[in-house]
Amino acid sequence: MGLLQQAMVTYDFLKSVSEKNEEEPLCPIAHIITKADIEVKIDIDGNYIGASEEKAKVIIPVTEKSSGRTSKPNPHALCDQIKYLVSYDKKSTEAKELYMNQLKEWIESDYSDNKIVAIYNYVKKNSLLVDLKKDELLKMKSDKSIDEKIMIVWNVIGSEGKTQVYYDTRLMEKYTKFYLDKVKKNNEDICYVTGKKEPLASQHLKGIFSLNGNAKLISANDTTNFTFKGRFLEQEQAIGISYTASQKAHNALKWLITNQGVIIGGRCFLGWSPEGEIIPKCMDPFMAAMYDNSENPEIVKLSDYRDELLKAVLSYKSNLKNKVNSKVVIAVFDAATTGRLALVNYNEILIDDYLEKLRKWDEYCSWYGYKSTNIESPSILMITKYAFGVERDKSGKGKVEISDGISKQTVDRLLQCRLNEELFPRDIKNNIVNNASKLYLYGTNTRRKLLNITCAVIRKFHYDYMKEDFAMELEQERKDISYQFGRLLAVYEKIEKDALGSNEENQRETNAMRMQSVYCKKPMHYANELEKQMQRAYFTRLNPGKVVYYKKMIGQILSEINNFPESEWNKSLKDSYLMGYYLQRRSLYTKKDNENMEK
Template structure:
């Protein structure tokens, strides 16, 4: 099934849930109201107030034309902008009053409508709002700053009816039902089509709603009104031949997608990502963390065990056959919304793929072993270093972010191989540490190591261990270990000066290209200037480790010794450096110092 069918299925299921977990009814939409006017049962003004931005969005009735309006005059039936509700714009106000009158005096009328119509016809809206200090008027009696104030959306509250319904129009389900019945009768004679979503006959939708994605308010997912361009020219003679969808199915699908986008849509670089189950089961978001541990996991075995428990927990909550829908939306232009990614999976497959990703694309961080978030991978690979809130961090251009996040989602969900260009960019940045602040540098290195593990598992089916392997038969890995030892030996002579960079870090970019040449230079500097400052035990410890690593490197052909390193050198570098700071190695150096003193 496609996106629209799944959206209709979601709508039908969610309509059975509690009102706070429901999409807007058909012929309605949710939007942000700015002003609320309260009147009594006779249409007399009582009060007005500004609607807080923290309040939930307001449900308002709409016609097919008004919901898709971009320019021209087209009024909503009840709640609308001040330029329609107030009497200062004759054309728009007439359209609003005419439509409200038609509904008020129809067989499907509602008790709240006549008081509202009476008050609107009274023409005192602007003066009442000015008295409540919600707007300002100019010397001619019109709105001051009309371009902005005229777009303030008004919603209604009618008190004193005693009909056992909410005073607020936007919470009264009987009012919703009244407009649905009225609108259906108004269009009962409209053409009928075979709906390509539901497979049933119904009134054909002439227009489709806009505003599915809040950040792209005017963009439509379905549009075919371009009779002079290339929307369908050359393939069909009219838009009906290209696509026919019933009004009801269109309303359900668009309202469901709008509700999903506002409830759980995640936005990266202007692109909105959705991930949901049509039957309302809660699922992990495809761009979110698969597991949130109560305490940091410092050992790989513990991390894998906790990850497995998380998978089993999710599997016990969701039926194996439950479906998961993943979709991404982006506005190519201000009026066109694109579906840039779509996939459907069974829950069991979806969870397993998230588990596999987090189990293979992970590394040590300050908070224990974790899988780096997708946005972090993109920022570290393509971002620039900036200061935000007093801290340095990596930030990526929106155009790059949205494209790369979607590539990584495809890798995570579709089991595609990890992109080589992202891995290589991370390796390049991790190999040039002087260009970044200390904390940013650590994040880049950790992220690069996680990605390298994932990349090699995808390409070579080789699982790189997250524990140090002194006898690893990989030249680059061994040279990475050597770099860590040369760095740590020099740092041990710095004392408390953490701002000073050792020669190993300064020459790391050269080390990647000519490892033996750079290692000889760094070691020569250690011998002349730094080893004499170390205690005998520490000096003996480091020289022994260097000798063991050179023995491992010597097993490879001599012509390879000074060739550029592969990315795996970063794994050896990180793990060896991590091991040098553990108590085991510190104790070894202290024991060597003690033995030297006794001699």
């Protein structure tokens, strides 16, 4: 099945359930959601009662042509802009005549209603401008002409059910049946979506992606440009989609994008189950979805974290209604121009496979959290920001900004890696490691997040390329010279912080932090420089017990480094030095390590 088929399945499911808390409701066939400006109140006989401003999204009935109208006059079926409801010049008279003829056709059908009769009788009087001026609701442009785009909606006082036509579901059902009967007169042909012979749509809905209101997923064929010429003789030969299929699919996609889509850099990332199964979001960490509205459990061991991930997978699987063929659809939309909406990526995955892919990514792309208490997986967006973003404000919380073009492309790449189990992109890993090797450029909070996320990325990268499951506990005898040099850097940093204590001087960066970027390139050379500074300025400020403790630790690290040939001592460090730096630093700040230091 393709996107439109899955969207139709979604539409039928959504119609069968009651959704009350969504940001935007699901539109019936032959209706659109638009923004109202003024609500006009009339009685059942079509007499004016009053009007008021109504700044809200409303559902209104439309025709196929009016739903995608541009400059040509194509009136909606009931609620419309003021230029279709009044007659004050030749152009408006022609537009109003079209509106009245259309409304009269509905009245004369088997699906008429007293509400539309009342509206017809009122509009026929041509008194709307006078009535709105009387109530001081008529907005004028700077040249004192009428603002023709004011959207008018109706409230028929005294009618059955809900008096506002944009809330009356019974009236909406009547119009849908009326218009589908009318559409049956269109040319029938094979629908590419359903495979049945049905009346085809000549135009398709626009505005399914609110950031690009005029962008269409399927453009209308025209006879003046080159939409189909050169490939087909007639425009109908290019593609044939029935009106009903087009309406269902586009309205379902609009609902999904508005209520569930994630917008990044002007691109919409969407993942959903057409059968309505509850699934974790493809953009978020698995555990964040599992414990969305509850307190996260404390997970400080990698084994416990893996157990929790497995429990989360089993929990989702146990709640599936369709245990066999349930699918997850992943769709990524982007508007290349203001009039064209592109489907950038599309994928269908069985739910069981989908859950396993998320679990496997989160199992290896994980590290200690911001406060170093819980193990967690960073979101795709956070990896993107800290790999390519720039910190604009180093005070307070700090804010990392990234350009829209880079963010949407990188997020898309990482999402495909996560869902298709592809190797982690080497360039993204290199970029975030390069940023984490210049921690002194960032504010304190950003620095911590950057280091945590970088370690998670390194761990994932090493698993993908070398099948190495990086331990998340300090390995003092690890046979990795970069790892050991990272440990050494953390020790020198801790010595200086302990020596400076809580004085104001401690607010400055340590020498170890300032030298980090050059230390990575010539580690032994700058380790000797730091050692001289420790001997000259900082060991003298510590009590003898701490000096012995730190010297013993430095000696142990140097003995591990001495196991490698001297020719490797000044080679540029690999990414694993950040793991050694983080884990040694974490160990130095734990209660157990501090007790050992005191002894």
